[in-house]
Amino acid sequence: MARKKILVTGGAGFIGGNFVQYMVNKYPAYDIYNLDLLTYAGDLTKHRNIESRDNYFFIKADIADPDTMIPLFDKERFDYVVHFAAESHVDRSITDPGVFVRTNVLGTQVLLEASKRIGLSKFIHVSTDEVYGELDFDPNTFFTEDTPLQPNSPYSASKASSDLLVRAYYETYGLPMNITRCSNNYGPYQFPEKLIPLTISRLLTNEKVPIYGDGKNIRDWLHVSDHCSAIDLILHEGGNGEIYNVGGYNELSNLEIVKMIMAILGKSEGFIEFVPDRLGHDKRYAINPAKLAELGWKPAYTFENGIGQTILWYLENKQWWEGILNGEYEHYFSKQYVSLKNG
Numbered sequence: 001m002a003r004k005k006i007l008v009t010g011g012a013g014f015i016g017g018n019f020v021q022y023m024v025n026k027y028p029a030y031d032i033y034n035l036d037l038l039t040y041a042g043d044l045t046k047h048r049n050i051e052s053r054d055n056y057f058f059i060k061a062d063i064a065d066p067d068t069m070i071p072l073f074d075k076e077r078f079d080y081v082v083h084f085a086a087e088s089h090v091d092r093s094i095t096d097p098g099v100f101v102r103t104n105v106l107g108t109q110v111l112l113e114a115s116k117r118i119g120l121s122k123f124i125h126v127s128t129d130e131v132y133g134e135l136d137f138d139p140n141t142f143f144t145e146d147t148p149l150q151p152n153s154p155y156s157a158s159k160a161s162s163d164l165l166v167r168a169y170y171e172t173y174g175l176p177m178n179i180t181r182c183s184n185n186y187g188p189y190q191f192p193e194k195l196i197p198l199t200i201s202r203l204l205t206n207e208k209v210p211i212y213g214d215g216k217n218i219r220d221w222l223h224v225s226d227h228c229s230a231i232d233l234i235l236h237e238g239g240n241g242e243i244y245n246v247g248g249y250n251e252l253s254n255l256e257i258v259k260m261i262m263a264i265l266g267k268s269e270g271f272i273e274f275v276p277d278r279l280g281h282d283k284r285y286a287i288n289p290a291k292l293a294e295l296g297w298k299p300a301y302t303f304e305n306g307i308g309q310t311i312l313w314y315l316e317n318k319q320w321w322e323g324i325l326n327g328e329y330e331h332y333f334s335k336q337y338v339s340l341k342n343g
């Protein structure tokens with residue numbers, strides 16, 4: 001297999017971090033460059049096991065800074081970019097939308113500009129089903145790749161904007177690309193601000209779990225490993241310019257999820273606390289991943305297996321999420337790939 005250079009942005013975060021591990025282990029002949037700004041949701045302790053590998057490199061840098069990105073791309077001439085780096089928490093986007101526009105929109109445009117100069121083989125833009133807006137509770141309705149974009153939150157609007165920029169660079173400059181739109185991910189190393197890790201960590205510390213509104217909102221849950229295998233497949237087999245939805249065939253209401261976790265951990269439903277609803281809270285997301293299935297993808301995890309494995313992981317890695325909650329890992333990185341500015 002020919003040696004390839006793959007830039008993974010956001011590789012210190014949850015999904016990007018799982019993808020870095022997946023690629024470093026699966027493809028010894030690929031050099032994996034993890035580029036991350038190490039914001040509040042990024043930590044490198046998750047990569048201690050691979051930091052001495054020959055095919056893993058780390059770059060601490062800001063994707064929205066063209067003065068760093070352009071020379072970096074000019075020098076390294078990556079074969080592929082897999083772009084995860086993003087502000088991703090909907091609640092934060094409601095209180096502070098500006099940083100979402102800077103990272104998700106401007107950051108993507110800077111990466112596209114840097115990519116178009118170097119004859120990149122492919123730019124994989126990792127996006128979200130939230131760009132399609134919301135569905136009602138009719139179980140026969142699904143998002144497909146042709147569903148019009150109708151983002152509701154500042155977060156999803158920033159992701160939809162970045163999707164359109166990727167499309168524009170494909171249409172205007174011929175930059176090879178795929179856009180992937182995933183449903184809600186869960187699994188090891190998810191930052192404990194999102195529903196599943198928040199529920200697990202609260203219950204393990206005997207704190208109440210806040211449920212927004214009536215808890216009937218529905219999400220489609222996908223194990224992060226299955227998301228990684230989907231991106232791997234799309235990277236190698238995806239048709240140029242195509243969009244692929246990645247879903248878990250697994251719709252559950254928030255209340256169902258929380259009660260399931262409570263049952264597994266042996267906690268009473270008295271730990272549920274109904275709190276005021278999220279502003280503009282999307283009712284339901286559901287994906288039809290048929291187009292991806294045609295490429296040969298199917299998820300390996302059932303939700304029952306995945307949630308069990310995830311809860312076990314949080315039980316066995318209490319130190320990690322407690323450290324995260326206490327802000328202990330902010331400055332941890334031991335193998336830094338020096339950016340161009342430093343030579």
Ligand SMILES: Cc1cn([C@H]2C[C@H](O)[C@@H](COP(=O)(O)OP(=O)(O)O[C@H]3O[C@H](C)C(=O)[C@H](O)[C@H]3O)O2)c(=O)[nH]c1=O
Pocket residue numbers: 088089090091127128129130182183184185193194195196198210211212215217218219254278
């Ligand atoms: C944190 C929290 C959430 N919720 C509700 C709100 C949602 O209906 C559901 C999941 O919320 P969460 O913030 O975990 O995820 P989403 O807002 O669905 O968005 C997530 O999945 C998509 C695909 C992305 O693209 C986002 O980046 C990702 O954050 O639980 C609660 O009821 N209580 C809570 O404390």
